[in-house]
Each structure stands twice: as structure tokens, then as C-alpha cells.
Amino acid sequence: MFKRKRPYLIVLALCLALSLSASFAFAEGGDGTGGGNGENRDIPLTLKSASIADGAAGVAINETIQLNFNKNVCNVTVLADNKKCFHLTDADGNAVAINLIFPDNQVQKDYRREVFIRPAKDLKKNTQYRISVDNTLAAKNGTTIDNAYAITFTTGSDRTSEENEILKKLGENIITYETAYGESADFVPVDKSGLDDVSKKQGPDTGFIAKIAAVILILAVILFTVIYLKLRRRKE
Incomplete structure (x- = not known):
């Protein structure tokens, strides 16, 4: 009797193993976004890209600058x-x-890694400015940024009529602060060689991709099990 049930037990064990693998994929997907339990606290918060390059010239005097973490x-x-x-x-x-x-x-979970900086009023024409980010910036899971960042740019003489594409999608689902903080002791410029020069789009969410892969894996296991059991019954 055990021999007849052994194939079913093997399939059951295989399904359990694959399901556990999928659950680990879900857990490891956490990256400070609130999506998983393993929050990757050993991975520091990093500025991945900015909508203007360091040293950019001719920037619109009312430009909205987007930072992607x-x-x-x-x-x-x-x-x-x-x-x-x-x-x-x-x-x-x-x-x-x-x-x-x-x-x-x-509300806007797809864009919770983005920050937008818009001058409260038009900047001076043909003038140099600097955006800086302190090294005390923190993610939801408590990790702080790997270092401070700075982007220096020079304005042109024109305004832009183009609205940031992501801000258009967000509509009223935003939180806005009007601030005027000077640079603090927590600001120390670093080498920006690893920073993308221009990127107005959010990078791929690896945690989300891992979860999709886990769901596909679970569905594949279920489908395989159903097919296998049907074939076994036909043989019997």
C-alpha cells in the first residue's frame, strides 16, 4: 500500500518544498517599501538617479527636479x-x-521612492544652484542613506511649460512641504560616479518582481500536481 502512495507523497513533498521557496521569495522582497518581512536592513538607502545631471546647464528657472531612491x-x-x-x-x-x-x-505605492523638488518661485536666470541631500535621510525600515549627495546646476533664461509626467499621474495624492533649510553639518558631498545622469522613470522594483515570480511558481506547482494526479488515476 505504501508503494502505491509513494508517488503521491513525493509530489506532495515537492509541492511543499517549492511553496516554501516561494514564501522565502516573498519575505526577501522587503526593501524598506513595506512589501516584505525581510527588510534588507543591510542594504543602505541610496540615491539611484536624478532628472538632471550634476553640472547641467540651461536648466529651466521653474524646473521640477526628481530624485529616485x-x-x-x-x-x-x-x-x-x-x-x-x-x-x-x-x-x-x-x-x-x-x-x-x-x-x-x-495611495501611490509605486512611487514611494520618489522625491520632487520644485522652486517656490522662479530661480534667477543664468545662475548656479546646488541641491543637496543629508546623510541622515532614512527609509521606512530605518536604514539611512549611504552618504550625502549634491547636484550642482546652472539655470538658463527660460521657463518650462512641461509638467513632470509622474506628478501628473499622482494628481492630488501628494504631500507637499514648503521649506528653506540651509545645508547642515550632515551634508558632505560624495563621488557621484554611480549616479545615473538623467532618469525620470522609476527603476524596476525587484521586490515586486520576486513576488510575481513566487506566484507564478506556486501556480505552476498546482498545475503540475493536478496534471500528475489525473495521469496517475488514468493508469490505475
Whole structure:
């Protein structure tokens, strides 16, 4: 009797093993976005890309600058401190007022790694400015940024009529702060060789991809099991 049941037990064990593998994929998908249990706290928060390159010239005087990070920096648990970590200063180091825009973490989960910086009023024409990010910036899971970042740019003489594409999608699902914080002791420029020069699109969410792969794996196991059992019954 055991011999007759042995194939079924093998299939059951295989299904269990694959399901456990899928569950680990779900757990490891956490990256500070709130999507998983294994939050990858050993991976530091990093600025992945910016919508303008360091040293850019001819930037519109009303340009909205988008920063893309590798973790969730928009959660309400870190917003109060994170809003103090972004600065826009002129060549003399004077703070310039900005509208600091965070996507609503609860509504717009696909964009919770993005931060938008928009001048509160038009910048001066043909003038140099610097955006800086403090090394105290934190993700939802408590990890802080690997270092401070700075992007220096020079304005042109024109305004832009183009609205940031992601902000158009977000609509009213944003949280906006008007700030004018000068650079702090937590700001130390670093080498930006690993920073993408221009990127207005969010990078692939590896945690989400892992979860999709896990779901596909589970469905494949179920389908395989059903087919196998039907074939066994026909043989019997």
C-alpha cells in the first residue's frame, strides 16, 4: 500500500518544498517599501538617479527636479525628519525656498521612492544652484542613506511649460512641504560616479518582481500536481 502512495507523497513533498521557496521569495522582497518581512536592513538607502545631471546647464528657472531612491522615503513615520534633509542653495550658500513633494505612501505605492523638488518661485536666470541631500535621510525600515549627495546646476533664461509626467499621474495624492533649510553639518558631498545622469522613470522594483515570480511558481506547482494526479488515476 505504501508503494502505491509513494508517488503521491513525493509530489506532495515537492509541492511543499517549492511553496516554501516561494514564501522565502516573498519575505526577501522587503526593501524598506513595506512589501516584505525581510527588510534588507543591510542594504543602505541610496540615491539611484536624478532628472538632471550634476553640472547641467540651461536648466529651466521653474524646473521640477526628481530624485529616485532605492527604498521608501515617503512613509509618514520618516517624513517629519526627511523633509529637513533636502536643500536648494545658491552659489553663496544661501537657502532657497522650495516645494518639497512626496507621493502619498498609502495611495501611490509605486512611487514611494520618489522625491520632487520644485522652486517656490522662479530661480534667477543664468545662475548656479546646488541641491543637496543629508546623510541622515532614512527609509521606512530605518536604514539611512549611504552618504550625502549634491547636484550642482546652472539655470538658463527660460521657463518650462512641461509638467513632470509622474506628478501628473499622482494628481492630488501628494504631500507637499514648503521649506528653506540651509545645508547642515550632515551634508558632505560624495563621488557621484554611480549616479545615473538623467532618469525620470522609476527603476524596476525587484521586490515586486520576486513576488510575481513566487506566484507564478506556486501556480505552476498546482498545475503540475493536478496534471500528475489525473495521469496517475488514468493508469490505475
